[in-house]
């Protein structure tokens with residue numbers, strides 16, 4: 001089904017289109033009368049595909065607000081404000097003059113918890129048509145393996161599709177501002193949206209398993225038991241020194257207990273090492289429970305407590321190493337390749353991003369000649385993207401625009417994201433990057449000669465420094481025609 005949908009010029013596609021969806025799309029075509037055996041089986045496959053398909057907004061003309069157009073896993077529609085018409089087109093959120101998201105319209109129609117997700121969706125400067133991508137692979141192409149994985153993993157089923165945490169908007173909002181690594185915030189989100197495989201939750205979904213807590217065997221394993229009232233949990237909270245009377249009470253709702261813990265985590269008057277304790281304790285309790293259940297490993301309470309402190313120590317030191325808290329998610333740890341100057345007659349433009357989890361990320365580019373002399377460089381802030389590849393592609397588009405307007409026509413563009421570079425060099429299909437690749441291709445036509453190259457992180461240090469530096473600046477962007485002082489050391493090292 002996926003293969004057919006991706007080849008609209010094939011004979012098979014055209015035959016099917018003629019018979020079953022002459023005026024519509026393959027994604028919402030109906031059975032029709034006297035469907036063939038083949039079409040029937042395709043529709044069956046489409047049911048599975050539909051669960052993992054995300055609409056990628058190009059101009060938003062053919063996408064409705066209620067379509068799954070947010071690049072979340074699984075993909076979903078944004079939470080609309082009560083009076084927003086779900087059948088409205090997504091293009092109504094885009095300012096036609098700038099072709100950017102219209103902040104006022106977002107505020108008028110969509111719950112603010114989804115604003116950041118939307119801002120990170122790239123809109124091409126020249127509008128392109130909307131299309132669908134498969135969410136469960138990196139490049140957006142469907143694979144049998146990823147389809148099978150989606151089916152068997154505990155992705156929420158249709159029955160509990162109601163937006164998670166809709167009843168607790170304050171919690172939903174506060175989770176993401178907690179001082180903790182993304183995986184822990186995600187864990188907390190899953191815990192509160194009943195998406196963790198806790199026994200009572202599984203039983204409520206008609207999965208027949210032993211309901212008792214695997215540790216104390218004296219009560220059912222519910223969220224409250226596992227994290228607060230089980231004697232093991234209780235003693236662990238005791239060690240952390242966090243007041244537990246409230247947490248122990250059977251009359252207080254689970255969500256209120258989490259609210260209480262979130263307050264501790266946010267209170268700047270409490271020392272940081274203490275503020276970090278609640279979320280790491282919850283996390284450790286969950287890990288210990290899984291170790292016991294699946295690997296028969298029984299950790300002592302003392303050992304658990306030590307692990308919590310070790311985790312916190314590590315987190316604090318990681319965050320203090322990196323003054324701007326940037327979280328660089330890189331998929332490729334490079335070998336130590338140095339920067340190489342371009343051949344005579346060419347210039348080379350290195351580009352990079354510094355992707356953070358905050359609303360602002362940074363990008364930078366630097367153009368140098370065959371002697372390694374810096375000719376121009378720039379750095380700017382942007383709203384970030386949902387994947388590193390998308391962010392890197394955005395930086396590349398921006399560097400191409402700048403290089404062109406500065407008059408360069410024979411130029412090598414070099415980045416340190418292997419996946420993006422592969423797609424650029426091999427022109428392979430990557431539905432998730434389609435809009436970027438088309439924009440890059442259009443810019444490429446403007447130059448006399450261009451090359452796209454990959455380098456390891458060592459070869460991209462100057463661009464990396466620029467992308468990080470802008471995040472410390474008050475301005476939104478900077479353009480330099482000589483080497484700025486903060487960059488001198490890095491440029492000289494490359495020469």
Ligand SMILES: [Zn+2]
Nearest residue numbers: 213215216230
């Ligand atoms: Zn127990």
